Amino acid sequence: MDWNTVRLAVFDVDGTLYNQRRLRLNMACELLLHALCNRSLSTARMLSAYRRLREQLADDEVQDFEQVLLTQTADRCGLPPATVAALAAEWLERRPLRHIPACRYDGLPELFQRLRARGKRIAVLSDYPAQAKLQAAGLAADIIVCAGDVGFLKPHPRGLQQAMALAGATPDATVMIGDRPERDGAAARRSGVRALIKSRRPLPGWQTFATYREPLFTVRL
Template sequence: MDWDTIDFVVFDVDGTLYDQRRLRTRMAWELVTRTLPRGDLMTMRVISAFRRRREALAEAEVQNFEARLLHETAIATGVTRAAVQAVVTEWMLRRPLRHLRACRYPATDRLFAGLASAGKTVGILSDYPARDKLRALGLKAEFVVTAGDAGRLKPHPQGLLTLMAEAGAAPSRTLLIGDRPERDGIAAQRAGTRFLIRTTSATDETEFTRFDDPVFAPFLT
């Protein structure tokens, strides 16, 4: 990576900045211990249906997806849209926040600080609300755009295009760092930017395994 050709470094959040599997393990235990003793199966049904429908709407690249997502989840689970929104807010947005710092990947804070010290602009592009998550992770970014802001889920490039426009960044000098090639990688390609994908086993120059890998060494000294 020739970092002299990069001005704007954009990070995905979920699965990129923190260990999503570790978080979901913690949340699964909390969900089971808080809901099953009182016979609440609705919460788990809503979360499962919400995630499935969200993935389907991302693949279909539906515009202004949020209302449709709530509507389809409500139909699939037999509850009201208000009930779906309450479950999502409580169990997918609010409760996970207190676990995020413990799940943050090593060297993430050092990389963010190093990029800022080197004069790089840091941005966030997330399919979920991200501002509270950043605060919980102890990280800062100058620009944040979510799928809700852009009206599109990745791999549609609208969110990345919106983020670059807000930052005044050229696609040729922007790098997107994510964890899903079929979402983050394709969004970057369609927006004309470069990308790096976090993976468990890097096999080429577009992949890395840790934030203290050699590709990030210029910012970690």
């Protein structure tokens, strides 16, 4: 990895900037308590349907997916689309924020600082709204692009291409850092961009790393 050639570092958010498994365990506890207090699993069922449909729309690369997602989830759960939107925003965007600081991966503030000190620009590319999550993690990006901004979820390359356009960076001067090869990695490859995948185990065909304190980020940068 020759960081001298990199002008733009693009980070995924969920699972890349913080431990998503730990955060989901915390949220599962909150959701269970909510279900017990309300004696209803309707919110849990709605969120499960919402997530499954979102993954399917990503696989199918449906354009302007947000309205389709709300409508189809509402139909499956027998709820108004406005209710689906409100519950998704509450449970997937607002409530997780207080857990993010404790789940943020070690070494990220220092990495962001080193990137900026060497003249690199930092972008965030997320399938969900990212500004509040980034702030909760105590991080800042020069460019933020979310799936809703471009109408496509990853692995469609449009979001990454938009980030590069905003930064004035070419694919050979860009690196995509994510945790899902089938989403982040595929978007990178389709854009001609190098990908670094966060994983505790090697993944054939991908350059991986386990922590942000590895020599990949500390010595060569």
